[in-house]
Amino acid sequence: MRHPPIHPSLGSILHGGDYNPDQWLDRPDVLEADTRLMRLAGVNVATVGVFAWATLEPEEGVYRFDWLDETFDRLHRAGVRIVLATPTGAKPAWMSHKYPEIRRCGPDGRREPHGFRHNHCWTSPIYRARAREINSRLAERYGNHPALVLWHLSNEYGGYCHCPLCMEAFQGWLRRRYETLDALDKAWWTRFWSHTFTDWRQIDFIDPTIPAMVVDWKRFTTDQCVDFMLAEIEPLRRITPDIPLTHNMMGTYEPLDYWRLAPHLDRVSWDAYPSWHSEPEHRTAAHTAFHCDMYRAMKGGRPWILMESTPSRVNWQKVCRSKKPGMHRLASLQAVAHGSDAVMYFQWRAGRGGAEKYHGAVVDHNAHEHTRVFRDVAQVGADLKRLERVIGTSTAADVAVVYDWECRWAYEAAQGFRADPNDYPATVIGFYRALWKRGVSVDVINADQDFSRYRMVVAPMLYMLRPGLAERIDRFVEEGGVFVGSYLSGLVDENDLCFQGGFPGPLRQTLGVVAEEIDILYDHDRQSVSAQPDNPLGLEGSFAATRYCELIRPEGAQVVGSYDADFYAGTPALTVNRRGRGEAWYLGARLEERFQDEMLGRLAGRLGVRRAVDADLPEGVSAAVRTDGERSYLFLMNFTPHPQRVRTAPGTVLLGNAPTDGDLELLPWGAAVVEQAR
C-alpha cells in the first residue's frame, strides 16, 4: 500500500524550508537571488509566513498582503511550492499592549511582558478572534493559489498559561471530568495535607504537592492547545477544504501529548535538532530514529514531514557544533528512511539580526552558493530526486515500543524513587535502541493504540495504567503476543492513585508476578543479575544493575534471572509468564545496555519479526526499510567515521556504491538506498 502524496500536485520529496522574505523587503536583489539559489539547491518548497503577523497586520484590522502576493507569484514562477503558515506563533507588540489578556501569566499568576514568542494565551477570546480573522483572510486570499500545497499551523505550540481565564477554563474542564468536587477530592486524594477543595474557584494554583492535579493540568493544557488549534483550523477547513494541514512538533516535548493533536491534522511534522557529534553518532542516530518512528506511527504509517532541520549549526545549543561533511546528507536520508516525505530546513536564508541569526541556514551570511553547507544541501536535493519512488511508501512493523505522555507526566510528578529528570524517555529509548541496532522495524506508539497488529510490544516503566489497558495487554498476550514490561509498571490508575494489593496492579495476572518492594540505588551502588541455567532465551552470565531493583515474587511466571547479592540474593529479577498463546516478560531491574541488546535481540530473533535487512549490522550502522507492499526501499546508514560493509539481498542501487560479492560498502558517514523486490 502506498499513501498518497502530501498534496495531489506533489511528485517530489519536499525539499526546502522556512523562507522569510518579509525580512528582506527592502532588498529586491536578495529576493531575486533566492529563486536562483533555490534552483541550485534543488529546493522545491518554501514555508512562508511563520511569525509574519506584525508584517501582515501592522495595526489592528489593517492588512498588508502585497509582499506575500509577490512571494507567492515569484516562487510559483520559479517552480517552488508553498507551505503557508498561520502567523500565530508570535503576537504583534500592538496586540500585547492593547489587549494584555493575550499575554500569559506565570505559575505565580504574574502577567508576562510582551517579548519572546510562543507565549500567547490559548484561552483568550480576543487572541482567538484575531487568529481566526487573519487565518480567514489568508485562506481567502491564497486558498486558490496553485503554489499552495499545505497549511502550517502556527509554530511549535508549547508552554503553559496560568492567567485567570486559563484557570477558569481549567476549573470548567475539571467540572466536566469529575462532575462533583467530592469526586475530584477523592481522585486527587486531597485529604492528605488538608488539600480538600470545597469550591471550584479555589482551584487557582497548580500545587506541585498534589501530583494528580499536575497530571490533570497537563491533560488540560493539551486539550486547551487542541481547542485553540481547532479554532485556528476552522476557517481553513471551511475556506480551503482541499488544502491539507500540519503542525510542526518537537520530538517528545514533555508538556504536550501530541497523540491528541495528531487526529486533527492531515500530516504530522516535526523539527529535528539532534546534537550530532556530542556523543558517538550512532547513539544520537538511535535517539533520532526513535522520534521518527513515533511520528510515522502517530498517523498510522502515513509519511510525515521533517519540517525543520539545520544543514549546519543549531544556534541555541550549549555548544553549537557544525555537522561534519556527509552528516547532513546522512541525517536527511535517515528521516526519509524512517518515513518522512520531506527534508526541510530552518531556515532558507540566515537573517542579519535577531535571536537566531547564527542558526545554520542554507544561505548563510556569505550570501552565496560557494559554501560547504550550500553544496551539502544541493547534494541532498539531488539525492532526493533519485528517491522519488519512495514517496508514499511506509514501514510495517511487527514490534511496538510504548512511549506514553501520561505515564511520563505521572511518573515525573511523583516523588519516591530518584530525582532523575528525563528518566522515563531515556529508559524507553534504551529499549528501543536494542531493536534499532538489529534493524528491526518498530512503531513507537502510546498506550492507547491497538496492540493486535504487533507480535511484540515493549512497554518499559508503564507507570500509569488507564482503564482497559491491562485488559488490552492481557488479550494481546492471550492471543499470542509477546509483551515486555519492566520495573515501575502498574503503580497508578488514570487518577494517579496507587493500585492496592501489589504492583503491577491489574497487570499482575498477565505478568504472573508481584513486585513486592523496590530498592532504589545510589549512584555508587551496583547490583547484578544472573541468568538462570537453561533459560528460554539462552542468556548467559551476569549483568550489572543500577538505579532500580525491584524484588519480584512470581505468581505463575518462570524465573529467568535472579539477583546475585545483597539481601535479595536469589530473588527473581527477570521472569516470563506464558499465558494463552503468548508470553509476558517482566524485567525488575535497570540492567546494562548489553542485557537489553541480548534479551530483545533474541526475542526478536525467535519471533522472526520484520527487519530491514537479514544480517547482523556492524556497530553504528543502521538499516531501515520502506515499502509499498511490492517494492521495498532499503536504507543503509553508516553513523561511524569508518567505511563499513553490509551483506544485502540484490536490488537496484538508487544511492550509494554498487555491491561487490553481495556486500555493500558504505563510506564514512555514508548511506545507500537499494530498491528490492519484496
Added chain:
Amino acid sequence: MRHPPIHPSLGSILHGGDYNPDQWLDRPDVLEADTRLMRLAGVNVATVGVFAWATLEPEEGVYRFDWLDETFDRLHRAGVRIVLATPTGAKPAWMSHKYPEIRRCGPDGRREPHGFRHNHCWTSPIYRARAREINSRLAERYGNHPALVLWHLSNEYGGYCHCPLCMEAFQGWLRRRYETLDALDKAWWTRFWSHTFTDWRQIDFIDPTIPAMVVDWKRFTTDQCVDFMLAEIEPLRRITPDIPLTHNMMGTYEPLDYWRLAPHLDRVSWDAYPSWHSEPEHRTAAHTAFHCDMYRAMKGGRPWILMESTPSRVNWQKVCRSKKPGMHRLASLQAVAHGSDAVMYFQWRAGRGGAEKYHGAVVDHNAHEHTRVFRDVAQVGADLKRLERVIGTSTAADVAVVYDWECRWAYEAAQGFRADPNDYPATVIGFYRALWKRGVSVDVINADQDFSRYRMVVAPMLYMLRPGLAERIDRFVEEGGVFVGSYLSGLVDENDLCFQGGFPGPLRQTLGVVAEEIDILYDHDRQSVSAQPDNPLGLEGSFAATRYCELIRPEGAQVVGSYDADFYAGTPALTVNRRGRGEAWYLGARLEERFQDEMLGRLAGRLGVRRAVDADLPEGVSAAVRTDGERSYLFLMNFTPHPQRVRTAPGTVLLGNAPTDGDLELLPWGAAVVEQAR
C-alpha cells in the same frame, strides 16, 4: 532516677505512628483491617488528626467529628492509645480564599498562593482565632476520652512570613528589644552603607546585607513561633490540664531555635529521616545520635519521643533507598538507646495519592502484612515489649558538646571566610563523632545551659558569645572543668558586633591565647600541624589541616601543636591553658578526623568520663547506656555489615545473643541490650 512515663496510663514504649483514617472514610474494610494489622505489628499508639482541618471543619464554623469519634472508639477498643494532633499544620482552602491574610508573604512581600502546607502566617489574628477555636473543640470533645495520652501540636513548625502583619510585629519586637532606634542603629552598625533607620516603619524588608538584622529576624521568628504555639496551647492546658503536650521537631532545623520551644512542652519529639546507606552507616549513625543526645538534653534528660521515622524509604530524598534488613530495627533501637521512649512512624498506612504516597509506611500499597517491611516493624514491636523496663531511664553525661542556634545564625549571616553551607553543624558533629566512637555519654546543649554539671565541655566555632557566656566558661574551667574551643570562636557579641582587641574576645583570658589572624584555605590548599614533643596528651606526628588556619599567639597557654609550613611555620595551632583547677584547650585549625579522635579520646580517657562500656569499640559499633541509677541498660549497636564482638560486663541480655567468654557477638546490623547492675 527514673522519669515518669509520657502519660500515667502508659506502661509500654510507644510504638505506632501517624494514622489518617480521614483518607479512608469510604473504605470501612480498610479501617477494620487497620486494627487487626496494628495488633500484628505490636502497635500501641496512633497519632491522629495531623492535617485533618479540612475534614474537621469543611466550612467555617461547621464541624464534623463523627469520623474522629469513631476512630477514638475503634482504636480504644483495639487497645491503641491516641496522640491527638491539632490540625494547624495545613490550612483549609476555604480559609485561604476567604482570609488571604493567613497566607504567608515571601521575602519580596508577595502573598503566596494557597497550596503546599506548613505555610500559615503565625501572626494573623484570624488564623490564631480559628486555631484556638478548633483546638478548644477538640479538647472539649476528646479531653476525657480514655484513649487520649498526648497532644501533638500542629506539625513541624517552620518557615518565615514577611507579610505586613509580621513586619509590623517584627518592628514591635525590635522596639521592645532596643527601645530606641539609636540603640538599634548602633547594634546593627547601620552607618555602614547608610543603612540608618529613622523610623520603625522603615524596617519592612530583611536586608541580607545587615547581618545583625538577619540574626534578629531569626530570633523574632522563633519568638513568633513560640507565641503562636502558646496561643495553640492555651485552650488545651485550660481544658485538658492533665494531657501532656509535645511538638515534633526536625533535627537541627536551622530557622527555629528549638531550645526556646522546649520549655513550653512536656516532651520534645523529633522526626528522624537519616539517609541510611548513602555513606558508611556508622557516619549516619553518629549524625543521628548527635540529634538524639540533643533532644534528650533539651528536656534535662527526660525521655523524648521519636515521633516520625520510616520503616523503609523516605520519599523526598534525592535517592530513596530502602533500609536493608535489620537496619530499621537497629535505627529504632538507637533512638531508644539515646533516650526515646517511643518508636513511631510516618505513616501507618500509605495513602493512595498525594505528595508522599511512596513514603515508606508500615502498611504499604500491598495492603497486607506479608511484606518484609511489615515483618521488620512487627519485630521492632516485639523487641520494644522486651524493653519496657527501660522506660523513664535516661543517660547521665560528663561531657557536653555545644550546638548553638544563634552561633549558627550569626556565622552563616557573615561573609568573610568560606561560602560553605552547613559548616557550623558539620564541625560540631565532627567533634561529637570522636566521642560517640568511644561510647562516651554526651549531652548536646546550647550555650545557655549550666556547664557545672559536666567535666568536659566541647564548644567548637563558638562564634557568638552572648553576655555572661565567657564568664560562665571561665568559672567552669576555674572550678576544674575541661573546656575545648576552636577556631572562629568569640568573634561577635549578642548583637553580631565584632569584639575589639583580639579574638576570641572575652574568652582570651580563659583560653590564654589571642587569634591574631585567620588564613582561609582554598579546597586545593593543605597545611599540617605537628604535635609538640612531650605534650600533655601524648599526641604524636602530624595532622592535615584544611579550610581554616588561625594564627595563635599564646598569652599564657602552653603550645601543644604548631603549623609545619608556609609563612606560619612554627606558629601555634593547638594550645592548652591551665587555669584554676581546670584547663582550656584551643584548636586553631580544622584538622583531619583522626586528630579529633585522638585528642578528644585521650582527654576523655584522662578524665575518666562516663562511657557506655569500658572497652574499645570496633569501628562502626556504637554503645549507649540508659540508667535509673540502680540498673543500667547497655545498648550495643553494630552499624556495619559484618559480625562484631564487644567485651562487656555481665548482665541480663534483654535483646541479642548471650555473651560467650564475656564477649557479646553482634550480627551484621545487629544490636543487643543488656541490663546491668550499676
Added chain:
Amino acid sequence: MRHPPIHPSLGSILHGGDYNPDQWLDRPDVLEADTRLMRLAGVNVATVGVFAWATLEPEEGVYRFDWLDETFDRLHRAGVRIVLATPTGAKPAWMSHKYPEIRRCGPDGRREPHGFRHNHCWTSPIYRARAREINSRLAERYGNHPALVLWHLSNEYGGYCHCPLCMEAFQGWLRRRYETLDALDKAWWTRFWSHTFTDWRQIDFIDPTIPAMVVDWKRFTTDQCVDFMLAEIEPLRRITPDIPLTHNMMGTYEPLDYWRLAPHLDRVSWDAYPSWHSEPEHRTAAHTAFHCDMYRAMKGGRPWILMESTPSRVNWQKVCRSKKPGMHRLASLQAVAHGSDAVMYFQWRAGRGGAEKYHGAVVDHNAHEHTRVFRDVAQVGADLKRLERVIGTSTAADVAVVYDWECRWAYEAAQGFRADPNDYPATVIGFYRALWKRGVSVDVINADQDFSRYRMVVAPMLYMLRPGLAERIDRFVEEGGVFVGSYLSGLVDENDLCFQGGFPGPLRQTLGVVAEEIDILYDHDRQSVSAQPDNPLGLEGSFAATRYCELIRPEGAQVVGSYDADFYAGTPALTVNRRGRGEAWYLGARLEERFQDEMLGRLAGRLGVRRAVDADLPEGVSAAVRTDGERSYLFLMNFTPHPQRVRTAPGTVLLGNAPTDGDLELLPWGAAVVEQAR
C-alpha cells in the same frame, strides 16, 4: 613628559583609604587612635563620606556636618589629606520610603525594596535633585578646606533600572538614535519573531531575544549613568573648579563602558580585588596588570588611582584567603608600576558590624598596630615614600591590545557559538598575557582609540565593527602597523546586524582572508594547527586548538599555519597579509597558550617594540617601566615563591637589593625598583 600630580599640593604617592569616622562617633578614643595609627602606617590621605548620606542628612533638608568638620580638622592637623566622596552610593531609608520612585525596578518591572546599596534610579528627578543639593552643600562647606584634594563621585556606579521613568528615558534615547521606528525595526531586525514595534511606548521590556535591543540597552545604561554623573558633577565643578574629580571603577565591569565616563573625570580610579593565591600568582598578576594598563590608557597615560584594595582578605569572595607575607607589598608596587600614583585601601578600620566587617582593613578587630597586616601596610607606606620621584611619570607603549565593551555586549548577547560566560575578556587577556610575560609595554584600549601611535595592535574577537573601524585598521596597516586579529571578528555592524558576503566583513581586504565557516568544539574535542615550513615567524611544530576553529580561505594572505586533521585538514588556520607598509595577521583558531606566547613574542621581538627590560624574564617575573622621558623607573616583580634573578641595565636601586654582576636578585614575592637614565 611628566603628568602633574593629582592635586597641586600633593608631593607624595597617595597612601590611605576609605575612612568612616561616622561609624565611630561615640568612640572619641578610636578617632584619636586613628590619627596616631595613620602616622605609623605612613598614611597621607583618607577618603571620607562614602555612604554617609544618612548621617549627613538624617531627615529631608536637615543636615549634620559637625562630625565632618571635625574630621577635616583632625586629619588636617595630622597631615592627612582628604578625598571627599559624594554620598550617593547608598540612599537613606527615609528617602526610599518617602519617594519610592528612587528605588529601582527589576527586569520584570517590580520595584525593589529598600536595602543593599548602589541601587538608586539614575533617572529619578527626585534623586537627582537630592544629590545635587547634598553635593552643593558639601562643595560649599569644604571646597576651600586646605585638606581637600579630590572629589570621589559616589561609589562604584553599577546595575540597571527598569522603572517606568527609565523605560521612558530609553524610548527617548532610541528616538534620538534612530529617529523613526522604521529605522529601529530595521536595525533590530524585528521582523524576526514578529517583534516589530509600531509605537515607541511598546518598548517597555528588554527582550533578550532581540540582541540588538540588549546592546542598545547597555549603551543607554552607560549614557544614563554618565548623565547622572554629570548631574552630580555640575555643582562640584561650579563651586570648586580647582578640585579634581574621580570615580572608582571596577575592572572590566560588564554593564558600564567606562571609556564613556572617563572623559568627564580628571582621573580614573579603580578598585582592585584580585583573588591572590587561588591560581599560580603570576596568572593573577597578568590579569591585574591588564586592568591597570587599561586604566592608564583610558586617560591617555595620566596616572590613575588605586582607590581600593585590601591588605589581607576580601570578605565577599567564595574563599577569603589572606595575602601571604610580601604579597600585599608586591601587589601595591604592581599598581604603581603600571601607572598608579596611589595605593589606597578599603578600608582603614574594620567596622564592628555590617556586611563587610571581615573585609581586610589596615586596622582590624585587634584594633592595634601589632599585626602582620598593619606592618605590611606600614612597609608599603615606607616604600612609597622612596618612590616619590615616580609621581607623574607614565608608560609609553608601542603595542595596544583592544578590549571593547560593545564587542563584548554584542558577543554575549548572541547565541550561536558556545555558552561560555566571560569568554571575550578571557580571550583578550590571554593575548595580553603573552606580551606581559615578555615585559612589553602595552596600552589596553577600546576600538575607538587612535591606532597610529602604536606599532602593533592586537584585537582578538573583534566581533563588532563600528563605522570607520575597519577603515582605521586598514589605514594603520597601510602605514606600517602590524595588526593581529582572530576568529569571531567582523561579524556584526554597530547595530548588531551581520555583515553579508563573508566574515570578517569590512576587514576582509585588510586581513586578506574570508572566514567561510566556523566549527565550534565540544569540551572533549581537540584539533591542532601546524606551522607551515619557512613561515615568517619561524614557528615550528603543532599547537592544540580548542573551542573555535574557523575555516579560512585566503584572499591574498599568506598561509602561516594549517589544521592537521578532520575535514578541514590542510585548511589555513593562521595567515598574514602584507598590505602597504604593514601586515595583518589572522588567527582562525583558539590555540594553546604556548602559541600566543611564541607568536606575539616573536612579532614583538621582530618589531623591537618597547619593553621594560631587555632580557628574557623567568616565568612568574614581571617587568614594567614608567618614565618622564629622561629618567625611567624599572619595576621588577617576582610573582613566585622562589628567589629569581634578572639581568638589568645599571641604575639607582630605589627599592630592593643592589645588583650583583648586573643581576638583580628578587626575593620570593619580592620586588625591586631601579631608576635608570633613559
